[in-house]
Amino acid sequence: MTMTTAAAAAGQIGRARYGSISRGRRRALFWSYFFLILFVIFFLTPPVYMFITSLKSSAEISAATNPWWVYHPTLSNYIDLLTQNQFLIFFRNSAIVSICVVSITMVVSIFAAFALARMRFWGSATLATGVFLTYLIPESLLFIPLFKTFAYIHDKTGIELINHWWVLIILYPTLTVPFATWLMIGYFSSIPKELDEAALIDGAGYIQMLTRIFIPVAIPGIIAAMIFSFTVSWANFLYPLAFTTSADQLVLPVGIVTTLIRGDVYAWGQIMTGALLGAAPPLIIYAFLMDYYISGLTAGATKG
Amino acid sequence: MAQVALRNIVKMFDRTPAVQGIDLDISDREFIVLVGPSGCGKSTTLRMIAGLEEATSGEIYIGDQLVNDVPPKDRDIAMVFQNYALYPHMTVFENMSFGLRLKKFPKPEIRERVQAAARILDITNLLDRRPKQLSGGQRQRVAMGRAIVRNPKVFLFDEPLSNLDAKLRVQMRTEIKKIHQTVTTTTVYVTHDQVEAMTLADRVVIMNGGRIDQIGSPHEVYHKPRTQFVAGFIGSPTMNFLPCRLVENGAGLTVRLSDWLALPVPPSREARYRPRVGQEMIFGLRPEHIREGRGDMPPGSAAFDARLDVVEPMGMETMVYFIVDGVEVCGRVDPAAAGNVGESMRLVADLNQMHLIDPRTEVVI
Known part of the structure; x- marks a missing residue:
C-alpha cells in the first residue's frame, strides 16, 4: 500500500511537471499489459484445461458439467499412469534419447561451428550456408528416404534399425545439428578475432582455444543450442511414429497417443496427465536457463 | 631478449601487395616504432613478426632463429592489441597468467610473476576483477601485464593506445x-x-605503400627526412610545401616561390643545390621555422611581409596562415606578436632548416 501511494504521489508530481511524457508512458504501459494479458490467456488456456481435466475421473469428464471446474478432484489418473510400467518406459526412452541427442548435437555442432567460423579453408563459407539450408528441409520429406536407407542397411548388413527406440539417437541429430551449428557459427563469429590471436600467441592450440576461450565465452549460445535440441528431441512426433511401433520401444509423445487411445476410446484423463507430466521436464529446464536462453538468442543476432 | 631481422619481406593478399620487400634490423632491447598512414603495411608487418600472417616471401629472424614456419606460440613473443583482446570470462589474474598456465608453470612462480607485473603496472588491486569491470586505461594495463608476465623475447604492440581518449593516451604513452x-x-x-x-x-620506421621510406632516430626523421612523404608525415602541423624555381642570384642561389617572394639559400647549402639551378623544385619548410620578425636576424634567415589569411591562437603559440601563389603556408609565432587577419605581418624564415625536393622522385636533396 505504501508503495502504491508513493508511486501515486510521484505520479502526481510527475504529471504536474511533465504531463505529456507520463501520459504517454501510461498509455504505452496500458497497451503492453493489454497484449501481455491477451497472450497469457491464449497460451495458458490449454495447459490449464489439461491440468483441470487431469484431476477429473472419466465419469466427470464425460458428464455435462462445467468443464472449467473440478467437482470431485482425484489423483487416480496420476496414480494409474505412474504405476503403469509402460508410461515409465516411455519416459525413460525419451529421457535417454534426449540426453544422448543433446550430447551428440553439442559435440558435433561446437566443433563444426568452430571450424566453419574460425578456420578459413576452401569452401568454408559455402559449407556454412549449406548447413543452414539442410535445416530448411522439412522432416516430413526426410523420413521416407531415411526409411529406405534403413531398409537398405538391413538388406546389406542384417542390422535392424527400424523399431528400436535408440535409433532416434541417430535420427534426431539430422534435425538438431544443422540449426545448432548455424546458431553457434553466429555466436562464435561474434567473438573478436583478436581473442583467438591473443590465445594463439599465449600458447594455445586450436583445441585449447576452443575449450578455454570459445566455449566459456559462448556459454549463452551453447545453452540456447542445448535447449533447442532438447526441445526437438523431447517433442518430436513424426520420426518415432514412423520408425518405432512396439509398445516398449516408444517415446513419450507417441506412447501417450498410441497406448491411451484405443480404437475410438480416448482415455482423456490419462492423456492429459501424460501430456502434462511430459511437458514438465522442458518447462523446468526453461525456467532455470531462461536468462541464458534469451541472452544467447539476442547476442547471436546482434553480433555482439 | 633478442634482435629481430626482416629480410626482403613480401606479403600479398590474393594479388594485392600489402608489403613489398621490407628489410629491417632491430637490435636487442631496441624500441622500434612502425608508423605510417592506414594501409601502409605496418600492421601486416607486425602480424608477420607475430606469426599471425604468413610472409609470402622473405625471411623473418627472431634471435638467430629463422621463424617463418614457427607457429606464434613457439616464437616467444607477446602482443598487445588495439582492442585489448582480454578474455572476458577470466579475472585479471587469470588473464595475465593464461599463457603461463598453458605452459604448465608451477603455481607459486605464476603468482610471483603476475604480482611482479601487476606492481610495475600498478594494478595489484584489480587482480580479482573481470575485464568488463575495468576502464579502458586499466584494460590496456592488463593487456600489457599479460605480455610482461610471459617475459618474452619481443613485445609487439598493435596501435595499443588508439582506443583511449586523448588525455589517457598521453598518460599511457x-x-x-x-x-x-x-x-x-x-x-x-x-x-x-x-x-x-x-x-x-x-628508431622510427616510416612506411608508405608497403615500403619503408626511412628508418632513423626521431631526431633524424624530423630534421633529415629522406622523402617528401616523410617530411610531410612527421611533424604537426605538417611541413609547408611550395613549388619553386631555383635561380642564381649573383654569387648565391635563391628559391623563387612567387612574384613577390624569393628566399636566399644559405651558403652552407649552395654546393648541394647548385646542380639543380633552373629546375622546378618543391620547397619545404616547417611551420616552426617561420617565426615572427624581431630585431635580430640569425644568419641564414630571411624576412618578408605577408598578408595574414587565418590566425589560430593555440595558447602557447599562434598559427598564422598566408597564401603564396594559391598555396596556404603556415607559420608558428609568439601570441604577443601575432597580427590580425587581413593585416600584413613581418615574418622570418629560418632557411637553415629548409628542404628542397625533386618533384619527380619526391626525394629530398
Missing part, C-alpha cells in the same frame, strides 16, 4: 616508455600517430 625503461625487452610498436612514434621510439 609515458607509462609505456617507463615500462620499457624497466623491462627493456625488444619492442616493435605500430601506430599511425606520429607523436607517439617520435616520443617512444629509439
